[in-house]
Amino acid sequence: DVKVTQSSRYLVKRTGEKVFLECVQDMDHENMFWYRQDPGLGLRLIYFSYDVKMKEKGDIPEGYSVSREKKERFSLILESASTNQTSMYLCASSGPYNEQFFGPGTRLTVL
Amino acid sequence: DQQVKQNSPSLSVQEGRISILNCDYTNSMFDYFLWYKKYPAEGPTFLISISSIKDKNEDGRFTVFLNKSAKHLSLHIVPSQPGDSAVYFCAASPYSGAGSYQLTFGKGTKLSVIP
DSSP, X not given: OOOEEESOSXXXXXXXXXXXXXXXXXXXXXXXXXEEEETTTEEEEEEEESSTTOOEEOSOOTTEEEEEXXXXXXXXXXXXXXXXXXXXXXXXXXXXXSOOEEOOOEEEEEO | OOSEEOOOSEEEEETTSOEEEEEEEOOTTOOEEEEEEEOTTSOOEEEEEEETTOXXXXXXXXXXXXXXXXXXXXXXXXXXXXXXXXXXXXXXXXXXXXXXXXOEEOOOEEEEEEO
């Protein structure tokens, strides 16, 4: 079974803090993704990576950056957290087929 | 511009009856479609998929129908069970080639199955 894990299930941070969300997959997948989910807006792609050290902007990259130093790990960074970044963050990975496997999500609250 | 649309934000169905969730798409490059199910505070889980060479795919109680000419797909759940209560997301991508590893998601439909 594919397993995608995320470093925290719940996180509370203050405005202006730097926030790291980490994601690890154990299936040697090439592709990894970061989404945020907000009520009424569905899943919106923030960034994705199709190889180590490669990254591509998704639909809403502003205020975020990513890092992929190892194939199994994909980090999402909020350089200076803001209240409008309060959301559910979901990491996913995929192999040669289109099906993406998701982690359990991180509920981030920025106060 | 939404390329994948789920026009019903919510749906309520009696236990034992059929649930029909609908999805429309506009991008003619999409030829692979997936449904995901999401419970609160959990990540989405893959449910069923269909490629454009088929018009129907069945897996147990779940069937997905694809109407390519109408750019419409639907997920049927028969019989519906209370454990099916969740948010269902429709997703689409090109099957191969450029962008094939990216999924475009709809906004989701919240299904409530009433005992």
